[in-house]
Amino acid sequence: MTPAARMQAAIDILDEVVAAARGQGAAADVIVARYFSTRRYAGSKDRRAVRDLVFAGIRRAGEVPASGRAAMIGLAGDRPELADLFNGAPHCPAPIATDEPVALAAPLPAWLTERLLPVIGADELPALLERAPLDLRANRLKIGRADLLARLPEAVAGSLAPDAFRLPEGTRVEAMPEWNQGLFEVQDEGSQLLAEAVRARPGQMVVDLCAGAGGKTLALAATMANEGRLIACDVDRMRLARLAPRKARAGAEMIEELLLDAGHEDRALGPLGGQADAVLVDAPCSGSGTWRRNPEARWRLTPERLARLSQTQAHVLALGAALVRPGGRLVFAVCSLLPDEGADRIAAFLADNPGWTAEALSLGRASGAGSMLTPARDGTDGFFVASLIRA
Ligand SMILES: C[S@@+](CC[C@H](N)C(=O)[O-])C[C@H]1O[C@@H](n2cnc3c(N)ncnc32)[C@H](O)[C@@H]1O
Numbered sequence: 001m002t003p004a005a006r007m008q009a010a011i012d013i014l015d016e017v018v019a020a021a022r023g024q025g026a027a028a029d030v031i032v033a034r035y036f037s038t039r040r041y042a043g044s045k046d047r048r049a050v051r052d053l054v055f056a057g058i059r060r061a062g063e064v065p066a067s068g069r070a071a072m073i074g075l076a077g078d079r080p081e082l083a084d085l086f087n088g089a090p091h092c093p094a095p096i097a098t099d100e101p102v103a104l105a106a107p108l109p110a111w112l113t114e115r116l117l118p119v120i121g122a123d124e125l126p127a128l129l130e131r132a133p134l135d136l137r138a139n140r141l142k143i144g145r146a147d148l149l150a151r152l153p154e155a156v157a158g159s160l161a162p163d164a165f166r167l168p169e170g171t172r173v174e175a176m177p178e179w180n181q182g183l184f185e186v187q188d189e190g191s192q193l194l195a196e197a198v199r200a201r202p203g204q205m206v207v208d209l210c211a212g213a214g215g216k217t218l219a220l221a222a223t224m225a226n227e228g229r230l231i232a233c234d235v236d237r238m239r240l241a242r243l244a245p246r247k248a249r250a251g252a253e254m255i256e257e258l259l260l261d262a263g264h265e266d267r268a269l270g271p272l273g274g275q276a277d278a279v280l281v282d283a284p285c286s287g288s289g290t291w292r293r294n295p296e297a298r299w300r301l302t303p304e305r306l307a308r309l310s311q312t313q314a315h316v317l318a319l320g321a322a323l324v325r326p327g328g329r330l331v332f333a334v335c336s337l338l339p340d341e342g343a344d345r346i347a348a349f350l351a352d353n354p355g356w357t358a359e360a361l362s363l364g365r366a367s368g369a370g371s372m373l374t375p376a377r378d379g380t381d382g383f384f385v386a387s388l389i390r391a
Contacts, residue, residue, distance in 0.1 A: 001041075002089075002092070007086070007092065008091055008092050009042075011067075011069050011093060012035070013031055013032055013050065014057050016031045016035075016068075017054070017068070018064055018067060020296075021064050021300050028054065028055070028295075029294070032047075032050075036050075053072070053082075056075055059129045060105050061074060061104070061106070062105070062109055062298075064299040066103070073102050107125040108128070115340065119343070119367060120372075123376070124375075127292075127374070128291050128374075129292055132188070132381065134169050134170075135164060135166055135189045136155075136167060137163045137165075137187040137192050138183065139182055139183055139185060140222040140223070141182075141221065141222050141226055141250060142183050145157060152167070152178065158189045158192075160190075160380070161196060165184075182251055185218055185219075185246075185250065187215055188381045189378075190380025191216060191335075193364075194282070195220050196223065197331050198278050200224050200230075203224075204277040204278065205231075206229070206279070207233060207320070208230070208232045208233065208280045209233050209320045211232035211243065212240075213246065214240075214243035214255065216280060217230065218252050221250070222250075222252070224254065230254050230256065231255075231257075232257050232258065233257075235259070235265070240257050240259055275325055277329070279320040279330050280320075281319075281330065281332045282333045282334075283312070283313045283332065284309060285309055285334035285336040286306055286309055286336050286338060288335075288337055288338050289334075289335040289373075289375075289381045289383050306338065309341060313341060314349075317349055325390070327389070327390065328389070329389055330356070331385065332386050332388065333384065333385040335383055336383075337374060342370060342384030342386075343367045343384065344368070346358065346388070347369065355390060356388045356389065356391070359389050361385065364385075370386030370387075371384070371385055372384050372385075
């Protein structure tokens with residue numbers, strides 16, 4: 001493909017990404033993969049170049065652009081060499097007219113900037129969209145970090161979480177024998193810190209209420225040395241089913257899966273009421289802390305969707321609280337920096353539940369009764385986490 005044909009491909013893909021963002025359709029990654037699955041003539045260099053253009057266009061436009069072309073014309077304004085590609089040749093973009101719509105450059109949609117600025121500085125916004133590093137967690141159940149790093153010359157130890165390390169971007173992790181042997185997991189260092197915040201110990205009874213495919217459950221099993229009871233719950237059968245092969249690979253046999261019936265979670269959770277030493281509620285959220293992985297997600301979020309998520313968060317927080325024994329710990333986490341989903345949620349919980357107190361956490365910086373990690377300051381995805389102790 002010529003550079004101009006790659007630009008046209010990026011415009012076509014972005015048109016689909018924009019339509020998907022408006023209609024809650026597929027993620028940009030999926031759209032890119034689908035586009036190339038029917039265009040076998042495109043080589044790996046073409047695919048990489050087109051993908052880079054698509055994601056540069058997505059990252060640059062804070063608001064949903066009028067079209068893929070408007071996004072790319074905006075990008076060409078910043079990078080003049082791209083403007084020459086609008087040359088009108090066959091299968092290439094038409095020359096740019098003076099009165100065409102141009103996407104404005106901004107990190108985020110205005111309404112989200114307004115909600116975030118009370119909690120993070122404007123200087124931190126661009127990092128929300130920068131490419132995420134490849135962070136991993138040594139699986140203590142099988143190997144210590146130092147021994148694993150001795151086998152991986154390109155790995156660099158993380159500075160925040162005890163088992164964290166980083167590999168060069170683009171490393172094909174799943175082709176590595178160490179991955180197949182379950183010696184490590186791919187996991188953001190911030191996620192690792194959240195699992196550490198649960199302070200799960202061998203022999204305890206711990207519930208991971210919103211376990212999904214078990215990323216944090218596996219980290220909890222490692223801190224518990226596979227001893228005690230660790231129950232991974234979720235209402236999503238497909239996600240929870242993905243935990244079984246992961247736990248087998250990691251050697252985390254202690255994990256029990258418990259599928260919940262949405263709206264009737266009490267049926268399965270009832271017998272566990274008031275018994276857990278610790279409960280992790282890794283609640284469904286906007287994912288605003290992970291926009292660096294899927295930057296078009298910021299175009300999809302609406303105030304209405306955020307309000308619905310806040311309700312779900314209140315619901316799962318109440319479910320989790322009911323499981324904690326007196327003196328036990330409830331850790332609430334979201335991969336979001338929006339106060340609606342973090343500090344405000346916990347303030348509301350503490351106001352409604354006088355028998356609970358927030359415990360200080362030694363990570364990130366304070367945010368209301370909890371703590372916050374950000375890509376700019378901590379090099380992690382963005383997270384809010386609070387640790388609550390039941391009287
Ligand atoms: C942020 S994700 C969890 C990610 C997971 N903990 C990890 O580390 O990979 C939130 C999960 O909450 C689940 N969820 C939503 N409503 C729930 C409910 N009422 N009870 C339990 N889980 C729920 C979703 O299905 C989703 O898997």
